[in-house]
Amino acid sequence: MDDSEGSLRRGLRELAEGNAGPAPLGAIVGRGRRIRQVRRSLAAGAATLVVAGGSVLGVRWSEPSPPALPSGPTDGPSAPAYPYEGKYRPQPPSGPGDPLDTGPRAPVENVRYRYDLSAVCDLRYAVFGGRVWERADGGSSATVRWAGDRMRGYMSWTDGRRSRSEPDTAVFETDTPSLPAIGFRLLAGPAPECLGQEPERRYGDAPAATLGPDRPGLGVRYPYDMTKECGTRYAVFAGRLWRAEREEGTETIVDWVNDLPLAAFMTLTSERTAVLEWPGPPGESPRTTTYRPVEARGDDCG
Template sequence: MDEHSEDALRRGLRALADGDAGPAPVGEVVGRGRRIRHVRRSLVAGAATLVVAGGSILGVRWSEQAPPALPSGPTAGPATPSYPYEGKYRPQPPSGPHDPLDTGPHAPVENVRYRYDLSAVCDLRYAAFGGRVWERADGGSSATVRWAADRMRGYMSWTDGRRARSEPDSAVFETDTPAMPAIVFRPLAGPAPECLAQEPERRYGDAPAATLGPDRPVLGVRYPYDMTKECGMRYAVFGGRLWRAEAGRDGTTEAIDWVNDLPLAAFMTLTSPGTAVLEWPSLPGESPRTSTYRPVAGKGDDCA
């Protein structure tokens, strides 16, 4: 209610007390005040909606021509499925706004995803991971990135170039956003860039990310998924349900490295309401290996 309306209301109440005015003027003024408050509430709600909508698209601004804006705020971590997760390694939550940057271990295991925060200070061109400095295989964008946050949250995994024979080592950064393409890094040949010294504090840890994708996956969307090696990869928890590998397809796991029990960096896609397809690593240049899963009520005798 503005100053003019408040004065009018006081005059109306005074006149009512003196018997000089009926209730109509007062009711009119009160109604006007309510209407003003309603309009103000609507404007505030509209402004709040604008801030929320703007926050989702204004986190990163590009100068010059550049690829589509990258997510700069906290990415949604994998939701905890409604089906009880029984794996040895629990899904790791993303870092908070003021936490040290997630970095993974000093000595990562091949084809294992680790929580990793890509720092904004070097415009996504360099990464410190596994005791080495890496640079983007594509050289990165020449555009300058202005960030609303100090990090991009996601995952980093490492592939040993000796297995690929003709390929160098690579580190791959991924996020929970399906539309965001993976960023491939190669070992940096020269000295570390000075911008890395400006990064926030980093924290190291051996725990795998163990991401399980969202609790409500969208049909046809390929999600980062860390497949447990328990029960010979016959069972998977995805989208709040338990799934079993299709009968007769268990042989697809023969090429898996069973030296350790760490979950395997893979991808899961819901191809129909009753079908999920697991896609897991192969050597560069080779077709991905896949296994088809169907929903089941519980684990059978094949999983001790």
């Protein structure tokens, strides 16, 4: 092993043991790329996930851009029928050749951020919030063949100290309902060398603010980031404006510490009914709110 290789190993080991903070991570990973000069001929396109037991599932890497948002005035007689409700705009996925989306260096709990899992670690490890994570199941349940350099999706995390019994957890989700979420836990041992081979990463504080597809399938549960504006009374989903069927005390049970959207799920249960599922307090079941379509906002959204 040459001096450069040994330096890389020592840097990753220090990061995993907590002796290096978030700042040195980029330098360590960048040095690994320069040392190895990894040759990749990876293009965005379709990849194949081979699951234990022999089943094969096609994975779509090139996700469509989020639905186009209405332009023009948001109030008055010329306002669009279904204005986007919320301070934060949906973030588009990374494109071919772009740096990997990584979220912020200090993510807020229970907020989704755009995140790209790198191909070089076979979905087993993730760098998120300045910490290294590993799959909760060890990654042994699937073998991955890659034709692209990333799997696009979202990452969020939960602080284990709030539940007093569970460790910190992170969850990776995609826009594809047929793909299950992947759970991650903090890495206990040395950081893997494959992190040094990842493409460049970019950080960003903006939440994903995903709204689901324009034409959702009936009964399909989609990642949905619920705005806190209007006390969660209104939602934009499936190209329509919806209002909560009942108040259900939303103004008292929503975490108002910040204005970031809630990492939730939305399901279209009928043509005129949508159900929002969102996290309750630690140790409690998720809350649900039923929505009905409306033509415009009422006076209850100042």
